[in-house]
Amino acid sequence: MAAFNEQLAERIDRYIESLFVPDDAVLASNLKNADAAGLPPIQVSANQGKLLYLLVRMTGARRVLEIGTLGGYSTTWMGRALPAGGRLISLEFEPRHAKVARENLAAAGLDGVVEVRVGDAAASLTAMVESGEPPFDFIFIDADKSGYPKYLDLALGLSRPGTVIIADNVLRNGGVLEENPADANDRGARAYNAAVAAHPRLESVALPILKGKIDGITISIVK
Numbered sequence: 690m691a692a693f694n695e696q697l698a699e700r701i702d703r704y705i706e707s708l709f710v711p712d713d714a715v716l717a718s719n720l721k722n723a724d725a726a727g728l729p730p731i732q733v734s735a736n737q738g739k740l741l742y743l744l745v746r747m748t749g750a751r752r753v754l755e756i757g758t759l760g761g762y763s764t765t766w767m768g769r770a771l772p773a774g775g776r777l778i779s780l781e782f783e784p785r786h787a788k789v790a791r792e793n794l795a796a797a798g799l800d801g802v803v804e805v806r807v808g809d810a811a812a813s814l815t816a817m818v819e820s821g822e823p824p825f826d827f828i829f830i831d832a833d834k835s836g837y838p839k840y841l842d843l844a845l846g847l848s849r850p851g852t853v854i855i856a857d858n859v860l861r862n863g864g865v866l867e868e869n870p871a872d873a874n875d876r877g878a879r880a881y882n883a884a885v886a887a888h889p890r891l892e893s894v895a896l897p898i899l900k901g902k903i904d905g906i907t908i909s910i911v912k
């Protein structure tokens with residue numbers, strides 16, 4: 690990929706964080722517990738967590754769906770943005786991850802707000818569509834990238850006009866620029882971006898996000 694000054698990107702990311710993301714004991718212990726349990730450190734950055742928090746606040750979302758929980762770090766940011774009576778359902782394949790997430794969410798005081806559902810996200814989403822789950826206001830897609838196109842289709846079945854759908858890791862340090870990426874995650878992210886761009890029910894844009902490398906989110910609103 691093209692040369693990029695990762696050191697400068699890292700410094701800018703830390704500058705933003707120092708301004709807008711105060712130290713937070715609950716979030717710090719969330720990351721510490723996830724690390725101690727051997728979970729991979731692949732959660733959203735602090736700045737991105739703040740962005741998700743603001744987007745949930747700005748949309749006035751009351752029902753949030755997350756696909757890919759890990760240790761519940763992004764979940765905590767979004768859960769904290771909900772009004773009283775709000776609800777967040779987060780889907781996770783690995784029981785080990787879900788266990789850490791549930792402990793972290795309880796420590797964050799969000800155990801009455803968030804439900805972590807264990808299983809393959811496509812199966813959980815299909816079951817939700819079939820059981821007539823009411824639409825969500827805000828959907829965050831962040832599980833296996835090769836599954837993104839099918840998660841999009843299923844997420845649309847759980848949406849209403851105005852639902853915001855956000856997908857993480859859609860630029861992958863330029864990995865999505867290749868026409869036919871060798872990496873399955875790059876391929877999934879590229880297919881996702883193409884699908885939302887062409888979708889008649891969606892208006893969208895992708896937003897680069899610095900984390901040392903360049904990654905980003907795709908933001909869509911359902912028409």
Ligand code: SAH
Nearest residue numbers: 732733757759762763781782809810832833
């Ligand atoms: N959203 C989290 C990070 C999620 S990492 C945060 O920012 O804090 C991606 C997660 O997706 C991992 O925990 C992984 O186990 C989970 N995952 C991978 N494949 C999945 C699948 N098919 N269904 C549900 N979850 C899956």
Ligand code: DHB
Nearest residue numbers: 731732733831832857858
């Ligand atoms: C990685 C980062 C992510 O945000 C994610 O959802 C999955 C993997 C990574 O850096 O490998």
Ligand code: MG
Nearest residue numbers: 733831857858
């Ligand atoms: Mg991610």
